Amino acid sequence: MSKLITCAEAVKMVKSGSRIMVGGFGLVGCPLSLIDALAQEDVKDLEIISNNLGEPGRGLGVLVQQKQVKKAIGSYFTSNPEVVKAYQDQDLEVELIPQGTMSEAIRAGGAGIGGFYTPVSVGTKIAETKEVRALNGKKYVFQEPIKADFAFIKAKKADQLGNLSYNQSARNFNPIMATAANVVIAEVDEMVEAGGISPEEIVTPHLYVDYIVVKEGN
16 A cells, blocks of 8 residues: 655644654754645644754744644754744743753654663753752763654655655654654655665665655745
């Protein structure tokens, strides 16, 4: 059965209150067509896990403008001034997490690991509500794994089975997010026949990918 669907069909699966991982570093490696389609849906109270929330009027920034996002979990939200204002106006809840910790927490979620200890954020506000333990004379903060209902990821190429390859730094968080969500939807620039991607190029195996959409006019 083909995994190929349209963006409109993909976002119909999302309900208000869904927890969604979204790939990308800034707008690089971000599934913009999926986000634009989601912005057309009457869904709200979304919880978004992403490095940042796009730019004003672009990417996840559109969902912020339309007040569809209730909570954001990520690292660099100040790159979008509208996110800062939404937080100050109490229209948006923000949970900051160091970038490396976030990456490892998503990987742990995909690997079925129950959590891990990291020295990053010890003694900061980020650690105030978390368990702190001394190990070998050094303090560590316990970080729970991160999982989601959906992962919206971006790849350069997919074959008809759903194997994915990425374009350089556009790879960023996308491969680990593909392992840590109940439903994984990959937006791709190009789709080829099965066997059209060299095994050495495949980063995300097809078993992780539920649906594929082809990039629309971004």
